[in-house]
Amino acid sequence: MRTGRSFHTLDKDLGRVTNTEAAQRHAFRPVWRLGLAVLLLVAALILATAFGLGNTDYAALAAGLIVAGWLGLAIGSNDVANSLGPAVGAGAIGLLPGLLLVALAEVAGASLAGGAVTDRLANGIIDARALTVGIEAQIVMLSALVGAAAWITTATGIGLPVSTSHSIVGGIAGAGMAALGTSAVEWTTLAIITSTWLIAPLIAGAVAGLLVIFVRLQVLDAADRAAAARVWLPLLVGAMSGLFASYLVLLARPRLPLLSTMPMVVPAGVAIALIGAALMRRKVNAELILSDGKTGSKRLFRPALLVAATMMGFAHGANDVGNVAGPLSVILAGSATTGSFVMPVGALLMAGLAIALGTLLFGRRLVVMVGSGITRLNAGRAFCVSLATAATVLASSALGLPVSTTHVAVGGIFGVGFAREWLDRRRNKSRSPMPAEETRRRMLIRRSHVATIAAAWVVTVPATALLGGACCLLILRLT
Template identity: 45%
Template sequence: MTRIEDEARHLETLDRDLGRFSTLEASAAYATRPLVAPGIAFVFVVLAALLAALFFGQSGNTLIVVAAAAFGAYMALNIGANDVANNMGPAVGANALTMGGAITIAVIFESAGALIAGGDVVSTIAKGIVAPEAMASNEVFMWAMMAALLSSALWVNLATWIGAPVSTTHSVVGGVMGAGIASAGLAVVNWSTMGAIAASWVISPLLGGLIAAGFLWFIKARIIYQDDKIAAARVWVPVLVGIMGGVFAAYLALKGLKQLVDLSMGQALLVGLVLGLVIWAVMIPVVRRQSEGLSNRNKSLKVLFGIPLIVSAALLSFAHGANDVANAVGPLAAIVHAAQSGSHDGAVGIPVWVMLIGAFGISFGLFLFGPKLIRMIGNQITKLNPMRAYCVALSAALTVIVASWLGLPVSSTHIAVGGVFGVGFFREWDAERRLRMARQAVPDRPVLAPEERRRRKLVRRSHFMTIIAAWVITVPAAAGLSAAIFLVINAIAG
């Protein structure tokens, strides 16, 4: 009996020890989990540097190109973490896509857009922000581009960390401007271009918000507030999906596929009109079949907007990959060109290996760090459903077309977030309007206290103020950081 008791005590001690080991393993896994994503990102940056060393070959400037490739990979990761959330956030917030589904679609279509249609020709000095001839030498130019690349990446990284979607284009512009001023003085900057960019801070979100609010008003007036919602949806949903299809066709023809097919504004609009009419005709029987058996309530309408919303998110990702990959690798391509040719004038194409760094970096950044901003845009600014998210997605494409027609520089980030704000503020206005109408119909209806009315606001003011502040300081912050980095690099190199 004593022997049996000894064995039982021994087993109890062993169980306790194993339990401690299990607890230790669980604690270690919990502690190291936050390090997995940065670790993978670091490996990608190292691989990008090795890729640069492999393809660029041996020369006096190899070390510069390798370092620039690492900075470009870091920038691409941050673009994926911050910028791509604008396309996927509304669909995820409306529950049309799961987080995993959104990331999968975005990774595929961002990469496809970058690799198929992203071979844009970029100016050696990022869209004419500074004059190339003002740079003292080829080396100074390369230091300036490296400073611009690193500063813009650091700023976007900080913005992602605090939960603010910012324009990566403006970050790169600010970085180039700051390095240009530090290297050659204030006269080097093209201030008319900078003025147009500053104007886009106001134009982009206002235009996106107004268009999104306008479509939401149309949906409410023509479908949601009708007595027979399903009958109204059968008439208007095919029209709305046709408009979306036509707008996206024109948008992709103008922006996403401009390297494959060079179309004028008129030709792109004609393509959009034809495809829009085709999609409208196809959707009439589809919507009629989808709406069979649906009850006459708002929740039933969500089914009809789900697939168009998913398709729009995919197309926005494709166009974003085609256009914004240059933000990550434009300065890197300029450095490669300057290192190879010994000249920094003119325009340069983006080499394939540089484009690969940009495309895969954006995808890795989205996969590793994107969910935070996707959740913020989709759920935390204002509550979205498929109809509201549809309005945001459509406004993003339509605003770019309108801005291109008017010749206005706009930011896709500002447009998408402005669309979310526009939908939220319109809902607040509409709720107040309906409350006033109800009070007129029933004069003795209880009036809500001011505190309760503030609590019921449909747009979170804290996010609104944080995002607006981040937008305003993006260019000066990136410029100041870039100037400081340039002076440090120049001092070390000199």
Template identity: 40%
Template sequence: MAKPALDKDLKRVSGLEVATHDLARSLAGPGIALVFLLAAAVWASFVVADGPTSYLVVIAAVIAGYMALNVGANDVANNMGPAVGSKALTMLGALIIAGTFEAAGALLAGGDVVNTVARDLLIGEQLDGDTFVLVMMAALLASALWVNLATIIGAPVSTTHAVVGGVVGAGVASAGFGFIAWPIIGTIAASWVISPMLGGIFAAILLTIIRVTITNRIDMISAARVWVPILVALMTGIFAMYLATKGLKRIWKPDLPLVMLLGLSFAALGWIIAMPMVRRQSLTIENRKKHIAKLFRVPLIVAAALLSFAHGANDVANAVGPFAAIVTTIQTGHMESAGLALPLWVLFIGAVGIALGLALFGPRLIRKVGEQITKLNEIRAYCVALSAACTVLAASALGLPVSSTHIAVGAIFGVGFLREYIAQREMKGNAVPAQARFVDPAMLNATPEDALAKERQQARRRLVRRQHVLSIAAAWVITVPASAVLAALVFLGLNLVIG
């Protein structure tokens, strides 16, 4: 009787060890995040000069770090989800690449969009400096809380939606509707509608081009040897031009002819590097679409890195835009209308926070975006990543805070719905599915008509999951009003406590 009792005790001890390990792992992320927020507070206390309102900068630094963590946890999933979902990258590899390029984009090219979010949304002259600081703090905290809630429930919402909604809600609560620069809001709202459509259209066009030039050819390997290096050259050229015009602008401002020359030069360099690489890989694959897709792994990784750089440049504004406005207002006593100071330490908090939030809390949403909306292989994921990168790069160059979530998810939907349209068109051209033509209907336990109906149902379920379309659209719609209401409540609370 002693032996069974001993076995039960050992099982209890083993179960306790497993539970303790799982608990420690679940607490590690929040613990590391808390250390980062404390470090941001200490850093801000040393950087900002002593004064009667310097404590507000410290509080705002913590809130900005908290928002940056949520941007990394939620928004970056749209960049790396396709690469992970297509198995081109492991989760660890995606986290390393995304963290590196997100931080680089935030530090090197984040300035223009910060100005739009922090300064242009509000008519600052209507408020005194202290009230404006409370508005920015309320907007930042409310948007961070909403994005955190969305991450917990697994909804890939737009952090740009959240921060703009927060600014609008806090602004209305402080000074009424006249405080909001509604023409700017209208421009941003229009971009939210246009950007997912453009992302979907570009991705569908790119996939169509690849189908025509490569995957629908009889000799797909020979076609891939020609076209895959061209696609690599396209990405390297775009990245070089963007880096020259945006990423290095603090130390170098080349004119347009030189930028074009750099783009062409790096495109040629990318083509030269890709040619032998693709040819060497093509010698070990079969003339099948599944094997041809493997040739797109390197272009997909390059596109994902490019998209992460663009996202860091564009969405760092969601974390440090209001924070930069707070720092400038406290230091000058009023909101600057001619320009917004962007200290490197402010951008650094945003960059580190985004990378850390991605590493600690990002994998769950990365899997959802990459695997649960539609089935992706390397080719389809490449189309999603490149089309999203081009759209985000153009928006960032214009200083327009578009939603990277809308662009990337719109591109995924574009690829999925194109494949669904092609599949349905092909099935309409066949009275009987391929399985029914070569397999006895009795073996399928169905008539050819039943088999065709079943095949159509499976194709729809396999290509685009409608429930995710509806749930994501609902999350997009509710984010702006929810964050606005929450920001208004937070502002009223801060006004009672601090004001």
């Protein structure tokens, strides 16, 4: 029995989360400096317009594109480690091919599945019918982008981990209230979104916990680990691939009649599941041959981590693209005067490309840090967390609900840690109880991470609402 190591898993993984946050702040410095320059440039554009040195419509469009572009770069550079770090650390893929793979997955997710979140942010938080003047709509969304960018830049500069999704939601609500009053805010929608920020990490934790129990019992603790891996890992990856393929087919439903789409879902899902299982079995066999009989979890889960990284990239692009494309679609609409704003496909594509560019240009240092032994999760646990996070984020994206990928991943880490502790208790019921001091120490560690997430949620929305509102009032007064 590994009694000396029992009950340490969750605390070690939470320590790695803390190290990852420190690595993110360090790797984010070039983007942070760029953010300061962007804010200064946008301020100059607004002041130039106020003094009659430029056209208001063009100034709003230029400022919106600049801030949206920076936010896309920031999202791509800061969150790539969630997708790619475990796969690179386990040796499943090289750094440059991994960055390219995740960048492509981000663009695909943004283009194919980002519409629901984008539409929610463009039309769901503020009643679009209240924006009766085109320039007023542009100013509201520009103010939301500037408020979110200012908060992210400030919070990062002082070392506070914040969420882009939380920031942009607060910015839109604050700017809308400043321009149109509290009645223009769709409070029910806002309540649903904020509730999702609490529920999504819990769902990811439950899914990740069930996955780690399954993997531990069926594969890692099997008498013949290699034989179990040949059976169960292909089945797991096949099921994952099949469900993902079915999801992609369902994405075509808005473009095709429902009756013509539904009969394609099951055959497509089954076909991709069989192909995925066959390819995974081949990869597992190859890894077992290369390992010379050593069946460590790192080698066994290399192929599965690669699939999970691709899904995570797609899910991240699908959800976080709305933070950029939602406000940008309203700004691009320009002269729209009534009704809801139609989401231009170009907004999704531009936002997706900005996120992908951030991944390629600034993600390298962070992925190397997170892929190191200091912050890298065990391969099996990383697979369960990545898969649970991707599934939860994709489901949120399908419902048009913006969530924080990082917070969902932390929820998955909690779920994996609690599941492993349950398994250890089940295996070693005769264990002597831990000293009260040790129990209290671990409880404090865990509560501190819950408090960090709660503080980010409680502080970010009011802060960005105030910044967005103040920016909106200032621009309206100047113009």
